[in-house]
Amino acid sequence: MSSTSYTTRVAEDPADREACFAVRKEVFVVEQGVPQEIEYDSYDAVALHVLAVRDDGTPLGTGRLLHGEAAAAKTGGDPAVGSLGRLAVTEKARGLGVGAALVRAIEDAARERGLAAVDLHAQTHALGFYERLGYEAYGPEFPDAGIPHRAMRRSL
Template identity: 60%
Template sequence: MADITVAVTEDQLAQVRAVRREVFVEEQNVPEELEYDALDATSLHVLALGEDGVALGTGRLIHGSHAFGITGIEGRVLLGRLAVRKPARGTGLGVGLVRAIEQAGREHGARELELHAQVQALGFYERLGYTAEGPVYDDAGIPHRTMTRVL
């Protein structure tokens, strides 16, 4: 099983970027200039490493005033950029990453979590207790839907 930790060193943050590049830019054709944004600097990033030290997955938590500016709801944080490399898909790693981000949200005083799920991943998040709200919308050419969960 992978070790999930908060990425704080430059090496760990480089691994976060590499996983996101592989999954979003290379696999899903998200333009690189859309994948990385100013929120990366103030977000909490989690990183999953395999026993061999290879990065397998990542996700980020946007909290504080940055999350409030996006969600518009005080006490709501934003889970984003959840990415699992192909070799680790179907192993439960995605669930572990979501739960680690939820815990980090609780530690930052969040009462609710919001995410912007790709439509093809709605079932995954529903199984974790998230509820879809609002219409489907386009984000970087991929259909998405907002989902929330009370922590």
């Protein structure tokens, strides 16, 4: 990449949201083989989406936060716990700190909404990444879209 300078921001407009969905398609659908019909769900309409973009506007990564009733409905749990999900970083942007910056931006958004903790379902190969950011795994491994996952949580 010619530039490694990037910013993260909440996706505020339709163009930002489309950029988020394009990153997810590239990473989850194309690269990992997740069926498109399960990658996008009804929670996308109510989620807070975060986008990382290179200074020239190229989308590098995305993630989303479910909070309140949406998080409780998805996780079956406490509405004071947010649900971080759909974290994706394009192949060319990996190793630049984009994923960690997105997680921190999502945590900041969770704090702004008064949440006490953030849960997520991590692909097992990414457990170390999330552990370095302060998340702790709990419960058994489970498949999601045919990919092994573990539940993780971090108190805010």
